[in-house]
Amino acid sequence: MSADYPQVLLKYRQPDRITTLEEYRQHGGYTALASVIQNGDPAPVKAVLADATLLGRGGAGFPAGVKLKTVADDAPHPRYVVCNADEMEPGTFKDRVFLHAEPHMLIEGMTLAAFSIRASHGIIFIRPEYESAARILEREIGLAREAGLVGENILGSDYGFNIVVHRSGGRYICGEVTAQLNALMGRRPNPKQPPPYATDKGLWAKPTLINNVETLACIPHIVNHGAQWFKDLALTPEAAGTKLFCVSGKVNRPGVYELPLGVKLSTIIEDCCGGMKNGARFKACLPGGASTGFMTAEHYDIAMDFDSLKKVGNRLGTGAIMVFDHHTCMVAATLNLTEFFARESCGWCTPCREGFPYLRDLLGRIENGQGEADMIPQIKTICRHLWKTYCAFAPGGVGPIESLLAHFEDEIMQHIEEKKCPFA
Amino acid sequence: MVAGVPHPREMAIDVVNRLQDHYGYLSDDSLALAAGLLEMTPLELEELATFYTFIYREPVGRYVIHVCDSVICWMEGGVNLVAHLLARLGIQLGETTADGLFTVLPVCCIGYCDRAPAILVNRKVHGPLTIESLDRLVDSLREDAA
Numbered sequence: 095m096s097a098d099y100p101q102v103l104l105k106y107r108q109p110d111r112i113t114t115l116e117e118y119r120q121h122g123g124y125t126a127l128a129s130v131i132q133n134g135d136p137a138p139v140k141a142v143l144a145d146a147t148l149l150g151r152g153g154a155g156f157p158a159g160v161k162l163k164t165v166a167d168d169a170p171h172p173r174y175v176v177c178n179a180d181e182m183e184p185g186t187f188k189d190r191v192f193l194h195a196e197p198h199m200l201i202e203g204m205t206l207a208a209f210s211i212r213a214s215h216g217i218i219f220i221r222p223e224y225e226s227a228a229r230i231l232e233r234e235i236g237l238a239r240e241a242g243l244v245g246e247n248i249l250g251s252d253y254g255f256n257i258v259v260h261r262s263g264g265r266y267i268c269g270e271v272t273a274q275l276n277a278l279m280g281r282r283p284n285p286k287q288p289p290p291y292a293t294d295k296g297l298w299a300k301p302t303l304i305n306n307v308e309t310l311a312c313i314p315h316i317v318n319h320g321a322q323w324f325k326d327l328a329l330t331p332e333a334a335g336t337k338l339f340c341v342s343g344k345v346n347r348p349g350v351y352e353l354p355l356g357v358k359l360s361t362i363i364e365d366c367c368g369g370m371k372n373g374a375r376f377k378a379c380l381p382g383g384a385s386t387g388f389m390t391a392e393h394y395d396i397a398m399d400f401d402s403l404k405k406v407g408n409r410l411g412t413g414a415i416m417v418f419d420h421h422t423c424m425v426a427a428t429l430n431l432t433e434f435f436a437r438e439s440c441g442w443c444t445p446c447r448e449g450f451p452y453l454r455d456l457l458g459r460i461e462n463g464q465g466e467a468d469m470i471p472q473i474k475t476i477c478r479h480l481w482k483t484y485c486a487f488a489p490g491g492v493g494p495i496e497s498l499l500a501h502f503e504d505e506i507m508q509h510i511e512e513k514k515c516p517f518a
Numbered sequence: 519m520v521a522g523v524p525h526p527r528e529m530a531i532d533v534v535n536r537l538q539d540h541y542g543y544l545s546d547d548s549l550a551l552a553a554g555l556l557e558m559t560p561l562e563l564e565e566l567a568t569f570y571t572f573i574y575r576e577p578v579g580r581y582v583i584h585v586c587d588s589v590i591c592w593m594e595g596g597v598n599l600v601a602h603l604l605a606r607l608g609i610q611l612g613e614t615t616a617d618g619l620f621t622v623l624p625v626c627c628i629g630y631c632d633r634a635p636a637i638l639v640n641r642k643v644h645g646p647l648t649i650e651s652l653d654r655l656v657d658s659l660r661e662d663a664a
Contacts, residue, residue: 184588184627191632222572223628225641263531263570266626280527280556282565298525342590342631349632384589384627416590416631430589434626440569 098365100327102315102336103308104352107195112230115237118198124243126317127202130209131249139210143313145321147334152178152269152306153383153412154486155400158313164293165211165301173213174302175255177204177310178274179220179227182266183383184434185414188338189307191350193227196311197234201257203310205244206317208255211303216244216257219274222264232259266438270485271304273440284442285485308338330356333399337410343379343417344371355399359389362398363417374419378501382411384431385490387497388424409493423517424502425509428494429457435491443484449476450488453495460506463514470506474499526557530566534573543574571625572641579614579621581659584638588627594646596635600624602649606656619663620656 106113106121118124130139144159165173177200181189193200204216220228235257239245246254260278267273272286275296296302312335316324325334333355339362342348346368353362363369363376370376378388381398386409389396396402403410418427436450453476456469477496480488498506508516519533520526533556537548544552544567553563567573574582585591585600600611604622607615614621628643630636636645637652644655 181629182627185590185631186627187629187631190629221629222641223630223638223643260528261531261535263534263566264572265570278528279525280530280558280566282569340632342634343593348634414631418593422593427589427593430587430592434588438626 099352099354099357100336101352102327103192103199103311103338104195104350112194112234113196113198115198115234115241118196122318123198123314124202126314127205127209127243128249130206130317131251131253134251136210136212139206139313139317142316142321143210146316146324147321148309148312148316148324149334149400150306151308151312151337151412152181153183153385155410158305158309161293161303161305162207162210164291165303166294169211169294169301171212172215172300173208173211174297174300175204175208175211175213175216176274176278176297176302176304177216177218177307178269178271178304179218179224179307180262180269180274181307181412182221182269182438183385183412183414184431185342185380185416186340186383186412187342188340188350188413190224190227191340192307192311192338193224193230197227197230198238199311199314200231200307201235201238201244203313204257205248205255206313207303207305207310209248209253211301212253213301213303214255216255217278217297218257218259219262219268219278220259221262221268225261228259228261235259265440266434267440267485267487270487272485274304275302282440284440285487287484328355328399330397330399330402332401333397337398337413339366339398339413339415341367341415341417343415344374344419344422345369345417346371353398356397356402358395359393359398359415360395362415367417370417370419374421376417377420377422378418378424380414380416380494382409383414384416384434385409385487385493386411387493388418388501389497390501408497421517423461423515424498424505425457425461426515426517428498429454429461431494432457432491435487439487439491445479446483446488446491449480450491452476453492457495460509461515463509463512465506465510465513467507467510469510470499470503520555526555527562530556530558530563531570531573534563534567538574542580543577549575577614579619580663581620581639583620583622584625584628584641585611585622586626586628586630586634586636586638587624590627590631591635594634599635599637599647599649599652603652603656606653619660 273283277283633645
């Protein structure tokens with residue numbers, strides 16, 4: 095069970111409500127902010143986050159400390175901090191659960207990040223499906239403001255930081271940093287190719303730090319307990335911190351579990367999720383959302399951290415583990431995932447806009463018994479072209495397809511030879 | 519809404535949402551009005567309105583049902599559920615029932631994979647659903663509307 099491991103982000107999680115401001119403060123909330131504000135120097139915050147090797151929890155795994163340092167000391171004002179609460183990757187729901195548990199942890203983390211770069215404006219970008227979380231955040235930001243924890247003159251200091259909630263109209267691409275900036279400015283959310291980077295010229299060409307909900311929520315704890323404490327939370331030496339794993343699919347207890355990075359996949363599935371549903375066999379999982387690759391039983395005991403997954407050619411992504419059993423057709427599952435990418439492509443660049451519908455068509459024909467052997471090299475060729483796109487959407491989207499070819503070619507061939515789906 | 523911000527167009531989605539909440543969808547007149555408030559051309563706003571999933575440029579039913587068709591809901595029987603819903607309402611995906619009560623639209627993963635198969639009714643989540651619980655839900659929505 096996840097309760098056997100140290101809990102940081104979800105330690106005080108209530109079954110059906112948020113932790114109130116008062117409760118959060120009783121648990122030591124806002125003490126990190128108070129000490130930092132009292133000290134008045136942003137440098138130690140930046141230093142401890144860099145030492146903690148906090149890697150971004152939103153999918154890319156970029157070191158949060160490095161990102162902070164790319165905001166130059168003499169950069170122009172106003173500076174912005176954006177919290178990316180747009181999680182739209184299929185299988186990902188950890189931020190939703192977290193926001194319904196600990197909104198003040200996010201508010202404090204965001205304010206600390208903002209203080210470290212002397213930002214004055216904060217925006218939480220949230221998907222429309224999370225309207226209840228948006229309302230909770232607006233209400234709790236208001237309470238934090240009344241308590242002098244955000245807004246003007248935080249805790250009596252001369253530092254001010256305001257946070258607003260921005261509701262998206264709902265498209266997956268808005269989770270991409272540069273697309274999100276466009277969305278926030280009321281422009282069509284096409285990704286832009288850096289440079290300039292957001293921390294240099296982001297919103298309205300001003301320095302903008304964008305971090306995922308979970309990444310920001312780690313900050314108060316790192317400030318309070320130090321970098322070494324954070325590193326020691328993980329089970330593998332290269333990793334640091336806990337991770338919110340959201341597990342779904344063919345397990346008995348799908349849900350969000352806070353576990354140390356480096357925990358074994360088998361532990362998550364068996365101990366936390368109560369094993370496979372209906373006694374089925376584990377066939378594969380997507381370890382970190384729809385834009386990672388299928389991982390088969392060969393890696394059932396893999397340590398779930400950024401490095402270990404990289405070593406086997408995969409990615410930890412968002413920590414969204416989708417579990418498939420031996421009754422599930424992997425061609426059909428990949429077809430479904432490809433449909434998602436075909437629909438959600440923003441359409442800005444040609445390989446992505448044209449490539450995914452083409453792949454969907456080929457996979458659909460194979461699934462429906464009209465496949466031919468020469469479609470496999472065609473699929474491979476298109477996948478290669480999809481690595482040449484404008485942003486990371488398409489290289490992510492071909493993850494399931496390329497891993498389908500790598501691990502389940504026999505299953506594809508069975509569809510082609512039998513001229514039907516063997517699972518139908 | 520636009521008065522308090524330095525760049526009116528940053529409020530585009532909020533303004534559109536407000537109009538849509540009132541009129542049910544974003545009509546041509548609403549779009550022109552909103553564009554004026556946001557200091558955008560109608561075409562610029564149209565570019566946004568047609569991009570986002572939750573902005574409706576055509577009239578929709580009183581209840582907009584978004585059915586998740588992404589991988590986890592698919593694996594947990596979402597396809598049968600949607601087929602049942604459409605048959606019961608007598609419409610195809612993207613259509614509205616003749617009585618103006620229900621519109622059914624497909625949507626990508628709504629972030630409730632732990633409650634699959636799940637749907638949204640006017641953005642409120644319901645799940646995990648069975649055919650029976652879906653039937654009860656539709657009945658209760660009909661009753662509420664009566």
